[in-house]
Every structure is written in structure tokens, then in C-alpha cells.
Amino acid sequence: MGFEENKEGGETSYEKENVRENQESGGNGGEKIAKQHSDLDHQDHEEEDDDQGNKLQLGPQCTLKEQLEKDKDDESLRRWKEQLLGSVDFDNVGETLEPEVKITELSIISAGRPDIVLPIPEDGNPKGLWFTLKEGSRYNLKFSFNVSNNIVSGLKYTNTVWKTAIKVDSTKEMIGTFSPQPEVYTHVMPEETTPSGMFARGSYSARSKFLDDDNKCYLEINYTFDIRKEWAAT
Helix, strand or coil: CCCCECCCCCCEHHHHHHHHHHHHCCCCHHHHHHHHHHHHHHHHHHHHHHHHHHCCCCCCCCCHHHHHHCCCCCHHHHHHHHHHHCCCCCCCCCCCCCCEEEEEEEEEECCCCCCEEECCCCCCCCCCEEEEEECCCEEEEEEEEEEECCCEEEEEEEEEEEECCEEEEEEEEEEEEECCEEEEEEEECCCEECCCCCCCCEEEEEEEEEECCCCCEEEEEEEEEEEECCCCCC
């Protein structure tokens, strides 16, 4: 999750900053946290606006069948499309305009222990604590997904994490462009390390999204997780 950690004292940098500001302000920590949360919400909206403003205008969207018919006399374009589409059945391609992406499985991988497979509720909101991470542990997030109907362009994963109403991490990972196929795609995120120390342990809330170039959201998950001294018992 990209947490920044102070190796000497075991405190995460954001915790140290909040403690220092609270002391300097004479104990008005509640007001500062409320103001920081308001500022961060405003910043989140600004980031979303920037994404909208900087989005590449790609022109009219086409069905997969129309894509195959376009420039069919151009040999180089034909080969490129065949390479992109891979195992698509060219005789039975769909005529649906919108691609469909279904996230089928999310897992947390950490060396030396079984994978943590996370069930995905229909509404995208797991009830209660979703998972527990051990402090100072290395892990990867792996997810599997299906693509159908049409090509999905610029699929990306975003994740935002809060602790006590303060944003402590924000991640955006570009996954890529994928053609529809019956086989499941798998993507493994870069390795991350959970922070450690007394101030890092505790409960966090987070929001993950899977979106494409048009900012169409295929899955939004709002959840809570813990960082503790040890992994949860399996």
C-alpha cells in the first residue's frame, strides 16, 4: 500500500507529523484532523477533475466487429489487431459497444504462507474486517479478471487508504489494454511492505477501484483492514 515508514523510531511519517502539529497548536488536534480531512477530500475531487481534463479524446467507440472491418486492407494494421486480439474467435465476435470487465478474484500473496483469497461481495462492500496484514511484511496483491464484449482500453487500479480520517496512502497502477477472451487474465501488483511500530498498527479504511480510459468503473470496493504484530490465524 506504499506506506512511508520511519525506520528508527517505528513511527510512520504521517503519525509523527500529526503528533508534532498537535503539540504546536496547543492540543487542537480534533480541529486540525477535521481540516486536514476536508482539505484531502477537496484534493481528491481536484485529482478526479484533472483526470477528466487530461483524458485523451479517442473519437467514436466501435464494436469489435467494426474494429475488425476497419482498415482491413492495411496489412500492418491487420497484423497488429490480430496480435492484440489474440485468441478471439473472429467468426463469432460480438457487436456490443461497451466492454465488460469482471474481477473474479483478489488475493494477497506473501512468501512462506498461504495466499489470502478475498471474497468479493456483490455490492463491493465487505462487511466488517476484510483482512489482516502483519507489520513489516512483504506482500503482493494479485487479481484475476475476465474481459468480454469489446476491447477494454487503459484498465487501471486505484487504491486510497485512510487511518483515523487522514489519508495515508494513494496508489494508481496502470494494468493495460485487453481484448475479450474466454480465458482469465491475471495481474500481480508490485511488492509492497507494511509499516511497523506502535503507530502503524491498528485499523484502516480503504477504497479500491478498477476503471478504464473512459473512467468507467467496473468494481469499487470499500473495506477495512488491520495491521497487527502477527498474521491472523488461518
